[in-house]
Amino acid sequence: MKRMKMAITLLATSSVLLAAGSCLGADGAHGKLLFESPGLGGGTSGKSCLTCHRDGRDFSPETLSRKHYLVMGNPVAGLAEVINFCIEVALRGEAIPENGEEMRDLIAYLSVFIKDNRKPPQ
Numbered sequence: 001m002k003r004m005k006m007a008i009t010l011l012a013t014s015s016v017l018l019a020a021g022s023c024l025g026a027d028g029a030h031g032k033l034l035f036e037s038p039g040l041g042g043g044t045s046g047k048s049c050l051t052c053h054r055d056g057r058d059f060s061p062e063t064l065s066r067k068h069y070l071v072m073g074n075p076v077a078g079l080a081e082v083i084n085f086c087i088e089v090a091l092r093g094e095a096i097p098e099n100g101e102e103m104r105d106l107i108a109y110l111s112v113f114i115k116d117n118r119k120p121p122q
C-alpha cells in the first residue's frame with residue numbers, strides 16, 4: 001500500500017514537471033498540431049494554416065524576421081499579428097493571445113516548417 005502511494009506521488013510529480021517543462025519552452029510538436037488544425041482560434045472556415053501554406057507557399061526565410069508584413073494587401077506590424085490576421089480572415093476564428101503558449105508553439109513549429117519546405121535554389 002505504501003509503495004502504491006509512493007508510485008502515485010512519483011507519477012504526479014513527474015507529470016507536474018512535464019507540464020512545467022512545456023510551459024517553459026515552446027513546443028514545436030504541439031505547434032504542428034495547431035498549424036494543421038481547422039479548429040485553431042475556433043476557426044469556422046474549415047481551413048487550417050496548412051491548407052494555404054502547404055509546401056511553404058507564401059513563406060520565405062525572412063518570414064520569421066520581417067519588420068513589416070503585407071498580407072493580402074494589408075500592412076501588418078509583426079509576426080504574431082500576421083498569424084492572428086490569418087486566423088481571423090482565413091480560418092474565420094478569433095485571434096489568440098500574442099504572448100500565449102499557442103502562439104509560442106505555432107511560431108516554434110513555423111521555423112521548422114519553413115526550414116523543411118525551403119525551395120532548392122533555381
Ligand code: HEC
Pocket residue numbers: 035040047048049050051052053058059060062063064066069070071072073079082083086087090091106
Ligand atoms: C486562406 C488561405 C490562408 C490560410 C488558411 C492561412 N494563411 Fe497565412 N497567408 C495567406 C496569404 C495569402 C498570405 C500573404 C501572402 C501575400 O499577401 O503575399 C499569408 C501570409 C502569412 C504569413 C506571412 C508570410 C510572409 O513571409 O510575409 C504568415 C507568417 C502566415 N501567413 C501564417 C499563417 C498561419 C500560422 C496560419 C494558420 C493560423 C495561416 N497563415 C493561415 C493565406 C492563408
